Amino acid sequence: MAIPISNRQARRIFLERQGLSRPPNRMxxxxxxxxxxxxxxFVQVDSIATVERAHHQILFSRNQTYRPEHLTALLEKDxxxxxxxxxxxxxxxxxxxxxxxxxxTRREGHIRENWRKWQGEGFDRAFEETYERIRETGPVMARxxxxxxxxxxxxxxxxxxxxxxEFLWHTGKLAISARENFQKVYDLAERVIPSEHFSAEVDxxxxxxWACRGALTRLGFxxxxxxxxxxxxxxxQEAKAWVERHRDELEEVxxxxxxxxxxxxxxxxESLPTLxxxxxxxxxxxxxxxxxxxxxxxxxxxxxxGFVYRIEIFVPEPKRExxxxxFPLLEGDRLVGRIDMKADRKTGVxxxxxxxxxxxxxxxxxxxxxxxxxxxxxxxxAGVEKVExxxxxxx
Numbered sequence: 001m002a003i004p005i006s007n008r009q010a011r012r013i014f015l016e017r018q019g020l021s022r023p024p025n026r027m028x029x030x031x032x033x034x035x036x037x038x039x040x041x042f043v044q045v046d047s048i049a050t051v052e053r054a055h056h057q058i059l060f061s062r063n064q065t066y067r068p069e070h071l072t073a074l075l076e077k078d079x080x081x082x083x084x085x086x087x088x089x090x091x092x093x094x095x096x097x098x099x100x101x102x103x104x105t106r107r108e109g110h111i112r113e114n115w116r117k118w119q120g121e122g123f124d125r126a127f128e129e130t131y132e133r134i135r136e137t138g139p140v141m142a143r144x145x146x147x148x149x150x151x152x153x154x155x156x157x158x159x160x161x162x163x164x165x166e167f168l169w170h171t172g173k174l175a176i177s178a179r180e181n182f183q184k185v186y187d188l189a190e191r192v193i194p195s196e197h198f199s200a201e202v203d204x205x206x207x208x209x210w211a212c213r214g215a216l217t218r219l220g221f222x223x224x225x226x227x228x229x230x231x232x233x234x235x236x237q238e239a240k241a242w243v244e245r246h247r248d249e250l251e252e253v254x255x256x257x258x259x260x261x262x263x264x265x266x267x268x269x270e271s272l273p274t275l276x277x278x279x280x281x282x283x284x285x286x287x288x289x290x291x292x293x294x295x296x297x298x299x300x301x302x303x304x305x306g307f308v309y310r311i312e313i314f315v316p317e318p319k320r321e322x323x324x325x326x327f328p329l330l331e332g333d334r335l336v337g338r339i340d341m342k343a344d345r346k347t348g349v350x351x352x353x354x355x356x357x358x359x360x361x362x363x364x365x366x367x368x369x370x371x372x373x374x375x376x377x378x379x380x381x382a383g384v385e386k387v388e389x390x391x392x393x394x395x
Contacts, residue, residue, distance in 0.1 A: 002254040002264060005221065005276070010255050011304050011333045012278035013220040018294050019062045020330070021281040028063045030070040034080050034093070036062065041218045041231065042090040044291045045083060047182055048313075050325040051343045051350070051382050054291040055091060060381050061286050061330075076178045079194050083176040083184075084169075087232045087296070097193050098200040102207045103233055104172030111170055130164040131173060131188075139177045139187040140165070208234055212242040213268070220275055221253050221265040226297065258306035280332070285370040287327045287339060287378055295328060295335075307335035307358065322356065331370070336361045340392070341375075343382040350379040354392025 005013070015021050019040055028036065036059070037043055046054035059066045074080045075091065082094050085103070092100070134140055142162045165186050168174040175192035178185040190198050202210065215230035216222055222230075228239035243250065243266060251272055255263040267275055288294060290311045295301045302308055309328055312320045323340040330336070337357040343350050352375065357363060375387045 002252040003272070003276075004254050004262075005256065007256040007258055007260075007304065008333060009276070009278065010221070012281065013275055014300075014304060015281045015294070015333055016278045017218055017220040020286075020294060021279045022062065024062065024064050024282055024284070024286075026063065026065070028065045028067075028070075030073060030078075032063075033059065033066065033070050034074055034078075037074075037081060037091060038093045038095075039218070040293060041214060042086050042092045044086070044293070044296070045089045045091055046289075046291050048325065049343075051287075051327070051341060051378060053182075054289045056381075057287075057289040058292050061288055061292065064377055064381070079192065082193060085232075087229070088291075094194055094197045097197040098202045099207050099210055099233065101172060101201070102204070104170075108171040111167060127164045127167055131168055134174065134186065135188055139185045141180065141183055141185055143183065208238055208242055212239050215239075216266070216268055217271070221255060221267045223265055226265075226300065229297065255303075257303040263303065283332050283370075285329055285331045285336070285367070285374045287374060288330055290325065290327065292328070294330070301335070305335045309335075309338070323354065329371070331367070334361075336367075339371075341378075343379070343384050345382075345384060348385040350375060350382060350384050350387045351390065352387060352393055353390045 012021070019036055043055045043058050048054070051057065052060070055071070056066075056068050059071070071081075071091070075083070080094055081091050082097060083089065084092055084100055086092070130145070133145075142165055145165070165174065165184075169176070169184075169186060172189055174186045175189040176184050177187035177192050211231050211233045212227050215227045219226060219230060224240040224243045225236050227243070228234050228236040234242075249269055250266045251269045253265050253267050255265050257263055290309075295307070295309055298309060307328065310321075312322060312326070313324060317324075322338060325342075326338045326340050328335055328338050335358065337355065339355050340353040341350060342353070355371075361367075372387075379385070379387050
């Protein structure tokens with residue numbers, strides 16, 4: 001018989017697994033940051049800096065002692081982390097690189113065939129030329145290679161400048177060595193990934209087990225579809241087969257969704273005692289990045305929290321329900337609202353344009369005080385001096 005898990009219990013389990021139940025004031029440091037990213041599995045990277053870039057805000061939401069320079073050091077000096085693809089561009093522990101080799105192999109033929117249809121036969125000679133050039137002369141940026149080859153009448157005249165570099169990166173031959181003004185600097189993967197991780201091999205069965213077990217650990221409870229979607233390394237069919245093979249290690253659980261309906265899932269039996277006694281998350285209000293892993297699976301977010309969220313960046317302004325880049329608000333174990341704000345570093349202001357509370361959530365004086373305290377923390381983190389409220393602020 002499936003073990004029942006209440007909706008509140010389920011929310012708290014997921015919050016704990018996503019690092020949002022830890023003390024937000026406890027000193028993190030560089031080692032603690034590396035451990036946090038390992039526990040999360042990955043952190044999505046995004047260039048939009050309406051307040052701060054997504055990866056920085058994801059980490060700051062979990063610990064306000066987070067320092068971006070520690071992340072840079074882990075990526076570019078210590079090489080404890082690397083950048084690659086999950087469902088999107090992400091920062092990943094370098095220890096996971098051997099498993100990503102399976103992704104490279106799986107995707108190479110598919111990508112190469114698609115781009116052959118796009119550019120025609122012979123296009124991939126440029127990939128070999130680009131690889132050899134980097135091997136001989138060192139790291140490059142897309143804009144540098146484009147500028148030089150354009151002058152010489154090279155292949156960059158007929159091919160988009162980033163294609164060769166992106167292909168070689170997606171297939172694991174290149175890695176991102178650093179970023180300059182958020183632009184990627186590419187180098188040979190073996191010069192970026194630590195040798196013990198670059199040379200290590202994981203066989204197919206161990207790879208499937210690692211990907212599925214790691215996903216379920218970080219989700220707490222999941223269906224085989226949710227397991228497959230977490231790292232986006234295995235197919236739903238492979239995840240389903242893994243669940244069937246490991247029934248003796250799994251427990252069936254029945255999740256209470258926000259509307260009271262049960263949802264069948266599974267959990268690792270060995271972690272169940274701890275899983276079923278999740279800690280109470282901090283009561284403070286926190287603003288989440290639109291790319292926060294807590295809300296990445298929009299369907300899961302709706303089932304557990306009753307919170308419907310869509311990014312409206314590409315929605316024409318007259319058709320937007322909320323705004324261009326709106327941040328969810330987490331209070332304790334509930335998603336209670338959303339806020340439209342922007343850090344204007346020229347004027348030193350965090351401009352709060354509008355605030356929306358979820359139905360049934362009251363703008364009590366205590367809640368408004370907690371939100372204002374959070375906005376002060378965000379302003380400091382974003383490097384601005386004060387918070388200013390627009391007409392849409394209801395506090």
